Amino acid sequence: MEQVLSQIPEFLSPANIRFLVQAMGVTIALTFFGCGLGFLLAFFVVFARQTPGHWALPLRAAAILFVETFRRIPFLVTIYLVLFGLAVIVKNASLFAIALIAICIYATAYSADIIRGGFESVPRQQIEAARAMNFGRWRTMIHVIIPQSWPVILPPAMVFMVAFVKDTALVSQLGVFELTFRGKELANQGFSAVLVYSTVALLYFVMSYPLTRFGQWLEKRLATPRSQRPQRKLR
Amino acid sequence: MSYTFQFNIIFAHLPELVHGALLSLLLALAGFWIGAPFALLLAAIRTSGPVWLKRIAGVYVIFVTNTPVLIHIYFLFFGLPELGIRLDKYWTVIAALVMATAAYGCEIMRGGFLSVRRSEMEAAETLGFSRFQTVLYVIVPHIMKTIYPALANYFIVLTLSTSMAMIIGVEELLGTAYNIASDNYRHLEAFIVAAGFYVVITFVASLSLALIGRWAFRVRAKIF
Amino acid sequence: MPHLEVKDLSASYGDLKVLHGVDLSFEKGEVVALIGPSGSGKSTILRVLVGLTPCTGGDVILDGEPVRYGFAASVRAARDKMAIVFQQYNLFQNMDVMRNVTIAPVKIKGRPRAEAEADAARILARVGLADKCHAYPDELSGGQQQRVAIARALALKPEILLLDEVTSALDPELVNEVLDTIRDLARDGMTMLIVSHEMAFVREVASKVVMMDKGKVVEVGTPADIFDRPRSERAREFVGKILRH
Numbered sequence: 015m016e017q018v019l020s021q022i023p024e025f026l027s028p029a030n031i032r033f034l035v036q037a038m039g040v041t042i043a044l045t046f047f048g049c050g051l052g053f054l055l056a057f058f059v060v061f062a063r064q065t066p067g068h069w070a071l072p073l074r075a076a077a078i079l080f081v082e083t084f085r086r087i088p089f090l091v092t093i094y095l096v097l098f099g100l101a102v103i104v105k106n107a108s109l110f111a112i113a114l115i116a117i118c119i120y121a122t123a124y125s126a127d128i129i130r131g132g133f134e135s136v137p138r139q140q141i142e143a144a145r146a147m148n149f150g151r152w153r154t155m156i157h158v159i160i161p162q163s164w165p166v167i168l169p170p171a172m173v174f175m176v177a178f179v180k181d182t183a184l185v186s187q188l189g190v191f192e193l194t195f196r197g198k199e200l201a202n203q204g205f206s207a208v209l210v211y212s213t214v215a216l217l218y219f220v221m222s223y224p225l226t227r228f229g230q231w232l233e234k235r236l237a238t239p240r241s242q243r244p245q246r247k248l249r
Numbered sequence: 250m251s252y253t254f255q256f257n258i259i260f261a262h263l264p265e266l267v268h269g270a271l272l273s274l275l276l277a278l279a280g281f282w283i284g285a286p287f288a289l290l291l292a293a294i295r296t297s298g299p300v301w302l303k304r305i306a307g308v309y310v311i312f313v314t315n316t317p318v319l320i321h322i323y324f325l326f327f328g329l330p331e332l333g334i335r336l337d338k339y340w341t342v343i344a345a346l347v348m349a350t351a352a353y354g355c356e357i358m359r360g361g362f363l364s365v366r367r368s369e370m371e372a373a374e375t376l377g378f379s380r381f382q383t384v385l386y387v388i389v390p391h392i393m394k395t396i397y398p399a400l401a402n403y404f405i406v407l408t409l410s411t412s413m414a415m416i417i418g419v420e421e422l423l424g425t426a427y428n429i430a431s432d433n434y435r436h437l438e439a440f441i442v443a444a445g446f447y448v449v450i451t452f453v454a455s456l457s458l459a460l461i462g463r464w465a466f467r468v469r470a471k472i473f
Numbered sequence: 474m475p476h477l478e479v480k481d482l483s484a485s486y487g488d489l490k491v492l493h494g495v496d497l498s499f500e501k502g503e504v505v506a507l508i509g510p511s512g513s514g515k516s517t518i519l520r521v522l523v524g525l526t527p528c529t530g531g532d533v534i535l536d537g538e539p540v541r542y543g544f545a546a547s548v549r550a551a552r553d554k555m556a557i558v559f560q561q562y563n564l565f566q567n568m569d570v571m572r573n574v575t576i577a578p579v580k581i582k583g584r585p586r587a588e589a590e591a592d593a594a595r596i597l598a599r600v601g602l603a604d605k606c607h608a609y610p611d612e613l614s615g616g617q618q619q620r621v622a623i624a625r626a627l628a629l630k631p632e633i634l635l636l637d638e639v640t641s642a643l644d645p646e647l648v649n650e651v652l653d654t655i656r657d658l659a660r661d662g663m664t665m666l667i668v669s670h671e672m673a674f675v676r677e678v679a680s681k682v683v684m685m686d687k688g689k690v691v692e693v694g695t696p697a698d699i700f701d702r703p704r705s706e707r708a709r710e711f712v713g714k715i716l717r718h
Binding site: 017018083086087088090091092094095097098099102176180181182183184186187194197198201206207208211212214215218219222223226 | 252311312314315316317318319320321323324327328330331332409410412413415416423427436437440441443444447448451452
């Protein structure tokens with residue numbers, strides 16, 4: 015234990031600290047861009063899944079298949095599938111791009127499920143009112159369904175994103191320079207594993223916990239009906 | 250795109266993959282069942298323990314649920330030997346899964362605890378049950394119905410996360426697939442087959458858990 | 474030429490047949506009331522007209538043109554001319570009153586926002602809600618919400634207004650404000666198809682009353698005909714029951 019503690023000054027050198035903070039930046043970038051893009055794409059997937067009509071059956075099937083498959087396989091498997099699958103199509107994809115695509119696929123599949131739950135929570139009559147006024151499916155989704163499904167979509171979406179910050183650790187398997195990968199590098203340089211991984215854990219905690227708390231605050235906030243929230247100014 | 254799929258090579262190794270799948274399930278079951286009692290303990294402490302103990306349990310749960318399981322695995326695998334503890338790779342993974350189950354399970358069960366009405370607990374107390382007996386015979390059956398879906402879902406997630414064990418060399422499903430891929434240079438096919446296995450495992454597990462839920466606890470859960 | 478004609482209309486919800494060959498016809502400016510026991514298919518007719526429930530047989534002819542409900546363009550054209558007000562108001566919860574009323578004219582009919590808002594202000598004043606332009610639905614009473622729903626329908630400048638039991642979900646004290654609004658509209662010559670349980674109101678406002686039962690038209694006539702001199706057995710039974718209150 016004393017051995018571990020004695021390494022601390024050398025471990026916490028400015029170079030190392032910068033090293034780790036940069037890696038945190040990569041983790042955060044992967045999380046936000048990957049989840050953000052995935053979330054956006056998920057709306058299209060849900061829209062596709064709900065397209066009516068016989069001609070749309072393949073489209074609906076594809077959407078359902080995509081979501082149900084990637085929700086049922088481990089993220090690590092998705093990463094490897096993208097790694098080797100992409101290599102068939104594109105010759106020299108960057109590791110970051112591969113990671114981003116894998117994250118995107120994973121986030122899209124999970125978000126699509128969350129969003130679909132949100133859409134189904136909007137009362138049918140709202141949609142009927144819109145259709146009776148000649149709103150098309152897209153307009154109905156944008157103006158009526160999405161605004162009313164936020165309270166049901168956002169809390170699980172936040173939970174997913176928090177969980178996702180931790181899942182980015184798996185991307186280290188690709189060799190992307192995120193936090194876990196840098197941690198492994200430091201451990202390989204001779205620093206005590208206890209020291210390195212405790213620190214890395216702490217850094218993940220620092221990224222994840224505020225998001226968890228924000229998610230809890232958001233959930234509480236969205237649970238109060240509009241009339242009980244702080245009043246908006248009347249125009 | 251010029252790539253000829255050769256799945257037959259992978260299919261020749263099906264027995265090994267099945268073996269790996271069974272190991273994955275075994276790891277998940279071990280992680281779950283060894284961790285569940287700890288989860289229950291932590292949930293009980295966080296609900297009605299002395300303040301100082303509540304704090305410690307709280308810190309543990311919050312820390313474990315906000316850090317990646319992979320880091321837990323690395324810490325146990327590479328760090329414990331420095332502290333004089335030597336675990337083989339299998340027990341390392343199980344230990345990490347136990348840690349996670351204790352934490353996540355605690356939160357699930359705590360949700361269940363909070364749904365128990367005071368009146369039930371008081372009734373049990375007046376009938377002469379000790380605290381511990383109250384928990385075991387009154388609260389647990391009552392909340393099982395509430396928390397069963399969450400626990401079942403967690404088990405599925407746990408099974409999928411056993412795939413991380415391949416990183417430290419465990420030959421569970423993904424590890425086996427990776428080895429087959431490396432030996433035969435048929436990576437894409439190997440991982441597609443592995444993915445197929447996981448989908449089947451998940452489906453079978455969801456189905457079984459849903460059925461068990463309906464029979465044992467009368468929980469109406471979606472099967473698919 | 475009748476404004477709207479319904480010939481031998483049939484409709485089902487899944488396996489349950491709800492309309493069995495309904496015939497209906499009315500001219501411009503007529504106020505037609507559909508009455509009858511619950512489940513007689515009155516609301517279903519309105520829903521079929523506006524394309525929310527599929528029809529399994531029969532024809533709908535609007536302004537001399539048949540409406541083909543299988544074709545999107547035809548349905549859109551029909552919806553352009555008819556506006557429906559629902560029993561549960563169905564106001565868009567995420568928008569304030571002004572936006573609820575103007576969103577369809579602006580987004581669907583393509584009118585400039587300023588013009589739509591001026592029009593909306595006028596209509597809201599007409600239904601007595603000029604001061605609630607920026608309130609949200611959950612801040613309004615049921616009667617107010619229903620009047621906003623009527624305003625929303627009027628903003629579309631429909632040829633025919635369909636009112637589906639618009640007072641049935643309201644507290645008794647709030648019913649009159651909505652009925653007053655409808656009475657004004659009738660006086661101004663709007664063609665309306667009203668489904669209602671408010672018999673006194675129907676008697677006062679309707680120019681034609683259609684009595685329905687079990688998905689069929691039982692009797693058609695003026696309010697006086699139906700309420701004072703019902704001819705068919707079923708109509709007599711129904712009128713007898715309701716007038717006993």
